[in-house]
Amino acid sequence: MTGNASHWFVDRHIAEGRGAKTAFEEAWEGGRQLTYGALAEGAGQVADALTRSGISREARAAMFVLDQIEFPQIFWGALKAGVVPVALNTLLSTDVYGAILRDSRAAIAFVSQELWDVVAPAVQASPHLRHIVVIGPEAPEGTQSWEAFVAGTTPAETLECSADEIAFWLYSSGSTGAPKGVRHVHSALRQTCDTFARxxxxxxxxxxxxxxxxxxxxxxxxxxxxxxxxxxxxxxxxxxxxxxxxxxxxxxxxxxxxxxxxxxxxxxxxxxxxxxxxxxxxxxxxxxxxxxxxxxxxxxxxxxxxxxxxxxxxxxxxxxxxxxxxxxxxxxxxxxxxxxxxxxxxxxxxxxxxxxxxxxxxxxxxxxxxxxxxxxxxxxxxxxxxxxxxxxxxxxxxxxxxxxxxxxxTDDMFKVSGIWVSPFEIEQALVAFPAVLEAAVVAHRDEDDLEKPKAFVVLKPGHGPEAVAGIRAFIKDKIGKWKYPRWIEIIDDLPKTSTGKIQRFKLRGRS
Missing domain, CATH: 3.40.50.12780 (ANL, N-terminal domain)
Structure with a gap:
């Protein structure tokens, strides 16, 4: 049996009689549905289109694609053809996209039309991209529409490969710095399903x-x-x-x-x-x-x-x-x-x-x-x-x-009086206070150049700076006087990655 992950995740459902069942449904007005049968056909068409476009096995396909039914067709279609999809954060800047394209040397890019204005300067400047496919009603000059890309294709068979071959890349979310290209093999997908999912x-x-x-x-x-x-x-x-x-x-x-x-x-x-x-x-x-x-x-x-x-x-x-x-x-x-x-x-x-x-x-x-x-x-x-x-x-x-x-x-931990302090422990105590919506804690040096906790707090509507005294007293009682934040700064929003991780390194720069 092939080690290609698309065989188990896509092809198997047709053999097991799920072709007519809805695999994906879009949650907005006019949203579409995609059955397992249509997914198998669409992924096969993408595989054939990639081959016809001269995208060779192990080449990278950059995916600037929103959560829509084209995403699984592109992802699994690339795997079927032995092409490596690189799923990219859809909330990054043009400069970061340019760096990722230079790093990955992607040969083809798929772009949701809603992202075109941000992505365009990066993809147009890439020396490695040979094809740009835009998903949407219009294809800008120099690109190909999604409909034209898959037109006239015949669903391809799934390529035989080893379960240990590189299947896809993800770029790390960058909570502590620049994103890194993380390469995963075919078998990793099923491993997560057989463990956590099941x-x-x-x-x-x-x-x-x-x-x-x-x-x-x-x-x-x-x-x-x-x-x-x-x-x-x-x-x-x-x-x-x-x-x-x-x-x-x-x-x-x-x-x-x-x-x-x-x-x-x-x-x-x-x-x-x-x-x-x-x-x-x-x-x-x-x-x-x-x-x-x-x-x-x-x-x-x-x-x-x-x-x-x-x-x-x-x-x-x-x-x-x-x-x-x-x-x-x-x-x-x-x-x-x-x-x-x-x-x-x-x-x-x-x-x-x-x-x-x-x-x-x-x-x-x-x-x-x-x-x-x-x-x-x-x-x-x-x-x-x-x-x-x-x-x-x-x-x-x-x-x-x-x-x-x-x-x-590891980078967030610090010591107070020689004892490790967990920012998360203090943050948990902070959000238990009725006026606090979110909180983040970092190390800050006092007048003696010693590290002490500093808290950045987002308050719930209806609360203001007067809440600080109550927060400080509450924390002292809840976790101990030596751990309480010596400074509490109220801010409108915490800096986060698009995946919801607090970027404490940005707060350290403010503290």
Whole structure:
């Protein structure tokens, strides 16, 4: 049997009789549906069109594509042809796109028309691109329309390949710097489905899923595409910004059974529904969170309001999806749970020695979904991928019960009076204060040049600077006087990546 992932994710469903079932539905006025049969045909047409266009095996195909039904056709069509899709963040700047195109040397680019104004200068300046395909009603000069690209094609057969061949690239979200090209093999996709999707989510063919996290993000790629396609379920796609209003509307209109979010959005939804006085009635059986650790207060409020827990876990672009998680019926808020079946984790100190229970260490993980490497970044590859183990850059401590408590990114941790301080612990306490919507904590040096915690706080509407005194007193009582933020600065928004991760390095520059 071929190791090409598209055989199991796409072709298999036709043989198993799911051709007429809806695989994807678009969540906007006039949105379209795509059945598994139409997906198989469309992916086959893309594969044939790539070959006819002279895009050779192992060439890269840059995807500046919103969450719409063309995305899975392009992604799986490229895999069918042995071409490597590079799914790109749709919220980056022209300069970053130009750097990624130079780095990846993509031979063809697919662009959603809504992104054209930002993407155009980058793709037009690329010396490597030979074809530009625009998805939309109009094709600008020098490009080819989506309809013209696939016109006259015959669905191609799936190319035979090894499960260990490079299948696709993702660029890291850049929460601590410039994005890096992360290369994944064909077998990694199914690995995440056989582990987290099957053994934690228990995803079923009868599920309808909606992911607020986009498909270009490793978390969203699994949530909204590979996980539902692993069992023949249906996925709801949304091409816009996932605001509390839009997500609430989608949940009510499309009635998903599985919802995937991020902590920031869970907090914003709770605030909206508390303000509105009601939450939508949705047949949710499972909700997950990743991207950032979930504050315990948000998890408890969601459970009280919606009658269902949020399954908080941790994953990474390098590991493709979640490898450490709570699970249904076994949720302990304030922890990231335990290793997902199929993965092993351990905590080590600066010298690589395993640390004891209750001691903070860096989290390492071992599992079959690990990336092959970073493209053109040998030193970073060697520092991150140590044999079968992958360094996550996350600091954790393990409880006596074997659960893992998130402490912060390696670069975010700091010491106060010689003791490690977890920014996340302070942030959890801050968001438990009624006036606080979001918070981030970084190290700041006092007049004696010693590091102390500084908090940046986003307040809920109706609250102002007078809340600071109450926040400070609340924190002292909740987590201890030595950890409380010596400075509290109120800001309108926290800097985040498009995937919801707080960019604390930008706050450190302000502090």
């Amino acid at each position: 053994q934690v989510l228990d995803i079923q063919e009868t599920d309808k899923v909606f992911s607020a996290a986009k498909l270009f993000f490793a978390y969203g790629l699994g949530n909204g595409m590979s996980f539902p396609m692993s069992v023949g379920a249906t996925s709801v796609l949304f091409n816009g910004r996932p605001t509390p209003d839009t997500v609430s509307h989608i949940l009510e209109a499309h009635q998903p059974t599985v919802y995937y979010g991020v902590p920031t959005l869970y907090a914003a939804l709770l605030h909206k529904w508390e303000t509105d006085g009601a939450a939508p009635q949705v047949p949710l059986r499972c909700c997950t969170s990743a991207g950032e650790a979930l504050p315990a207060e948000i998890g408890r409020k969601w459970r009280d309001l919606m009658g269902i827990d949020i399954i908080d876990g941790v994953g990474s672009t390098e590991m493709l999806h979640i490898f450490l998680s709570n699970r249904p019926g076994d949720v302990q808020y304030g922890t990231s749970g335990t290793a997902v079946p199929g993965y092993e984790v351990r905590l080590v100190d600066e010298d690589g020695a395993e640390v004891d229970t209750g001691v903070v260490g860096e989290l390492l993980v071992r599992g079959g979904s690990a990336a092959a490497d970073y493209w053109n970044q040998r030193d970073k590859t060697r520092r991150t991928f140590e044999g079968e183990w992958t360094r996550t850059g996350d600091k954790y401590e393990r409880t006596a019960a074997g659960r893992f408590i998130y402490c912060g990114r």
